[in-house]
Amino acid sequence: MSTLDERGLRVPGAVIELARTLQDAGFPTWCVGGAVRDALLGRALLDFDLATAATPAQVRRLFRRTIPVGIEFGTVGVLDRDGRMHEVTTFRHDVKTDGRHAVVEFGASLDEDLARRDFTINAIAFDPIARRLHDPFRGREDLLAGVVRAVGVAEERMREDRLRALRAIRFASRFGFEIERETWVAIEASAAHLTRLSPERVKQEIDKTLEQVDAPSVAFARWRDAGAFAAVVPALAQVPDGTLAAIDRLPRAVTPTRPLRRTLRLATLFSSLEGKEATRALRALRASNQEISVVGALVDGWQRFGTALEAHLVAGSLPSDPALRRIAADVGRLRVNALLRLGAAHWAGDTRIAPRLVRQLFRRLTHIAFHDPIEIADLAIDGDDLRQHGLRAGPALGRVLQHLRHLVIEDPSRNQREILLALAGEWIARGDAAPTSGAERASGHE
Structure with missing residues (x-):
């Protein structure tokens, strides 16, 4: 709406009903906040909040179903007939603040309440009954001018x-x-x-x-x-x-x-860092363990493989299949697509890289990740097979399986039971699977 005219501002019927109840009881009540701003901009509406002269106790007496969502700050949640909650907050002004949390006092006027708000575009009130705007700080002019003040x-x-x-x-x-x-x-x-x-x-x-x-x-x-x-x-x-x-x-x-879209954007924000550095920063921000794990793995994968992949793309070629299998194995088949999307976001600004080649890389690496043997679980043998051939359970068994996985990543045709057992036997005979630490040797595992 180029004129930001209040005549086009639409307020849900439930909100009008709440405002009418408060106004009929003698308490001036206005819609305030981001919903008024966004409605004037013609954007999708958020929940409308109400500001009123009624105290929290008076609001709770007027409505049958309420929730004390922030009584100390003057906010009561009122449930409409459909069970949807709307926040109703008493006009207030700040008494003191510590730079984050304010001590408020009730009994303020609407103008005093609007004066404590952050920006002019958020300090516009709308009376849904009389259908008029109150804009003492000229927020509508700043909306028209495209200014945050x-x-x-x-x-x-x-x-x-x-x-x-x-x-x-x-x-x-x-x-x-x-x-x-x-x-x-x-x-x-x-x-x-x-x-x-x-x-x-x-x-x-x-x-x-x-x-x-x-x-x-x-x-x-x-x-x-x-x-x-x-x-x-x-x-x-x-x-x-x-x-x-x-x-x-x-x-x-x-x-x-x-949700992966936000996580991928977050990983890209941290993608200029080393994986461990990104993990430390996210931990300091109290990110969830899952988010730290995913973002850390993507950033680490990008730092380890992004430069080499970019060099191939700039040269007009794709890495070899064994190299792509190593990438898929290291990053994990379920994260390959996200890593490629992160890479594509970086490469899109590089005129040296043909988009066609990036699409080919997507197809090739995704196919390899989901069709080639890259994980221990993909091997044609498992720990039981090795134990049956005389290898005891323990760290040595895990080393043998990892060795076989590396061999299969280099050449998937080796992923056959008899071939893998023979390769395992050769490796063990050379002593390569022997314990590497005193504690391991003392355990009796081989």
Whole structure:
């Protein structure tokens, strides 16, 4: 909507019903927050939040089904007739803040409530009954101009809540907006204080950027240039532009059913690091164990094999099948596709590499990963076969199986029971499977 006209703003009937109940009881009530902003921009709507003059106790008396989701901050969850929850928050103003959490006081006016918000584009209220906007900080003008601007004095807004620096960057990147000069200066000044944020909140902001922003490179370049990465993810303080550009070439996860998309974008963000360095950084951000494992493996695989694969592609060739089998075996057949997608995101910006050859690499490596024997479980024999031929259980047995796996990766035609048993016998006879440590020899395993 080019004019951002409130006449086109649509509010769900359940929200109108809640607002009417509050207003009929004598409590002015307004829709506020991101849903109003996004509705004015003509974007898909989030849940509408309500701000009201009613106290939490009065809200709970007016509605039969409520949830105390944040009573100390004035927020009550009200369930509509379909069981969907809507947040209703009392008008409030901040009494004091530690840079992240505020102590609030009720009894404020709507304007006082809007004045405590972060950016003008988020400080617009809409009365769903009278169907009128209240915009004391001219947020609608900033929406039209494509500008993220702090409410009031930018430095004060950042000091009240350090997370606002990262939110400003995300909003600007999500909507393709500029950041107003005073607000950007305040973000830069706030960067050194971002260590006050919990690692979980920083990780959440990274995830939101990866999920909500079509081209995250702009957002993360701003993180880097403002000094945010240096403060909260030092390993990414000098993340290259090329790495950031690669993220943009990967689709974002628009639905919860595509979680790998966000994980792949996250792996690409860390892909200029060594695998262990990326793992340490993610652990410091309190990422889940599964995410640390997947991202760490992809980054490690990229650092180990990306340069060699790129050299082949630049030369107009594919690696040999044994080389591709080694890659698939090392990375794991279930992660080969993700590694190739990470690589393709990097290579798409290289004019020396023909897209046709990248597609051929995809087909060839994927076929090898799922059809050739690359894992111990793919071998034509197992531990029971080796024990039947005189090899005791223990570390030596595992070494023999690993040796056979390497031989089969080099030449899959060896993956036959009799051939593998003969090769195992030769290796054992040479003493190559003997214990390598005193503790192992003392155990009696051979």
